Amino acid sequence: MLRDLPLPSHERIITSWGSGEDAALWTIDSERAGILTVDFITPVSDDPLTWGQIAAANSLSDVFAMGGKPFVALNIVGFPTKTLELDVLKDVLRGGQEKVAEAGAFLLGGHSVDDREPKYGLVVYGEVRQDSLWKVTGARPGDLLLLTKPVGTGIVATAVKADMVEDEASRTEAARWMTTLNDLPRRLSPDECRMVHACTDVTGFGLAGHALDMLSEGGLKLTLGIGDIPLLPGVLGLASSGLIPAGTYSNRIAYQDRVKDPSKHDDILMDMVFDAQTSGGLLIALGREDAERLLPKIRSFGFDRTAVIGEFSEGDGTIEITDAL
């Protein structure tokens, strides 16, 4: 959208929208970089507190995905004051505040407008050490790709809207994972943070879209084990019942040319590769030994569904689907 506008340039600016980043990144001093990001979403849960938590976790994730630690945050709110009780908004904001505090950051204010459809999110400022900044690109041939949360939140959210959830665990697990902070930079040691070659978070463009971003510098391909992808409970059944959000179909159309599937997996399985996520997990590229060392550690932090789902090799910027690694 910003493509036709002049690119900002300044000696302290490291990246802006020109390189496809969501966040602004700039040099503070020789050791630190600042990260500024904004995100807001429409409701993905019937429970206001849960929705507030999810929206905040989703916003904070942009800082975590760069290896950063959030410091301060502001609320952005659209709320229909004529049709919904203000107590609902209080619960949304309480959920957001809880997640900001859990992230070790401080919620200091915000701005709200009257809006027919509720919206909530955060502006987040965070900082990262320049030597442990995680970029979207930078994976190397031989690296393994880890995913820290199960996929399927787009499909489950659609099923919730349709009131067609069959297994209650689909709903509770989706809510649990969407409210889980991607706070690995706060949990890993500085040495472990420096092991990461590249990282991004899985959101609206789905696993395929965000994994393709990691290949965007060229020279690499990713072999993705479709059977290795952690899934939310019941999500395959919901997909076969036609509870696929429009965003998941548009992801498939946008990315299918760059996602090779020589053994022609079932459409329902392939939906997992394209499903648009809210507050999805981190995709982390690590050397094989580091991946094997960090995997049990990451699981022990509560990301117990973390799995190795892919392997990078020299190639043409595409994803190749295989049964399992």
Next chain:
Amino acid sequence: MSETFVVDARGLSCPQPVIETRKALEKHSGGPVEVLVDTVTSRENVARYGESHGWKVAREDTEDGFKVSFTR
């Protein structure tokens, strides 16, 4: 053969067409049922719903969208 029951789900966004399809298929469980939609997303979603619930499903292009037909 009983008369075809038609659901017009054009202009509805997901998952509403699937909800309408489910209602129609449950009510007219012997079929045939036709659902009119105007996006590929809705066409695939309602077709999948039918297929996963034991219906024979046919997809057809129409002037302003798609027709999905359900028979037993």
